[in-house]
Amino acid sequence: MTIPWDLIAIQTVNGIVTGMILALVASGLTLIFGILDVVNFAHGELFMLGAYIGVLVLATTGSFSLALVAATIIVALLGAALQIVTLRPLVGRDPLTTILATFGISLVLQNYALWQFGPVARKIQEPITGHFTLFYLDYPWYRVMIALLSAAIIGGFWLFLKYGKYGIWIRATTQDRVMAEAMGIPVPWVHTAVFAIGAGMAAASGVLFGPLAGVDHAMGLAWVLKAFIVVVVGGMGNLGGSIAAAIFISLLEAYASIWVSPSQAVIVSFVVLILTLLFRPTGLFVPISK
């Protein structure tokens, strides 16, 4: 059997592109888990709503960048409202109750989208239509732009966490909630803000992903599962690990789909998850503590 180098090269690019979107989704999820101790089942629905808002804004204004910004802000505000209404009353209870609450939210949002937008998939027009030649393929520049934009958003967020005043608040809350509170950091509002940021990142990735496939009410399901896998493989609450795991898993799936159908390639990521849980339950990309 000859090794199909051209296919492997193409799938490497594809894997990195979807990996960057996945990293954007998963970093919001892992952030919310790391700081709020909440496994956000509704994350995929926030992704989906972001994509729908992107569709609507794009249809009225025709500007993709405006759609991206509007979707991010609106879904971030929605996330903040959801966190205040449903998750705040659950603080201090069994963390499992938050899974139940966010699962309820995801049911409501998903069916709301079905009701509001109908079952027919919508399409977001690519903002850049140019192509370049990759072996025998015309590879769209837009995909490269997605990867770069996702990287820029994650990078900007990382800088904010590292140097921004509120970013330091967030990191302080992650490290020690009680101490942060004692230092005068309004921890409940940090929680709300983190949930909003995570929601906004999910929405942004939804808009970016929109042109690659259709936008429909069920698109969140597949993504939230993938994001869960990434978050567990990368180490729960570990931002860098999630990004590495997102790209790693997307590459594996991309290579696997050279030989099997894409719907079966998903199993590869499941297997990675199970192996991780068996041999490195703290996460594949977490440094081993000495």
Next chain:
Amino acid sequence: MTRHHSTVFWSGFALILALLIAAPLILPPFWGRFLTEILIWGLLAMSSDILIGYTGMVSFGHSAFFGLGIYGTAAALLLVDPPNLFLAILFGLVASGLVAAVVAYFSTRLQDIYFAITTLIFSQIFYVVIFTWTSVTGGENGLAFTRPGLGIPGLYVVRFTPEMMHWFVLAVVAGSYLLLRRITQSPFGTVLQSIRENEARTRAIGYHVEHYKVVSVMISGLFAGLAGVLYALQNQFAAPDFVFFLVSGETVIFNVMGGIGTLVGPIVGAGFVLLLREALSRFFTEYYLIPVGIIFIAMVIFLPQGLLGFMRRWLNR
């Protein structure tokens, strides 16, 4: 005191059982079928209560056990000629038991949300396999089959009428309830509850916590598979949708709404949700999940004990 409690408990049990036996004779056919469905989903929810309410582990993967129960039954009914009811039950239980063994082995190494996510991922693996393995499972279209008669094959077989199906389901569900109740009250069940209350201390006393967890997942999976068998017999088709994790989510919803750790609560929860769906779907058509979801969130926040939570201690005595 104890004697009084058991008199009240068993008379209540007998009364409800008598009402459920009489129900298909009194109710119109639609509601009779509806009640049968409630019992089947109730059994699924009850099986998951062993994990959620007693061992303290939330499974988001019960659709795998349920679905494999359905597909196991389908396999027995399609492959074996003549179709045999008991073989169908056996196939369903073996299929779900095998899946439960695999899931239990891996998932019980993890705790809390990691357990929940692992069970979820496992159910998705089975979903993808069933969905894509079209030549065997029929893929998206699923499988259709006919229900066998009740009785000893070759000697005496009667066809199922809707009433008989209801009584058959009722007998299985009531039997499962008594069995599960006995299990939770046994020394084994007490250890499960002590794992829920304080796992580290249970381990310190000297119990091998992992073994107990594996067995509890397997018991839970077997009863979920039994619910799948009943569902297959009732509706005579298998579809990958039953393996999809939304079914697991509904199972958890039934538990939380009915009251975890009560065994009967989940059945009440299933009845409550299905009735709610029936009532709301008149106004919201297929979007009934919006109000159901809102009610569910409100119950998680304001009524975490569920509908029967106030009876929890009494029911477990």
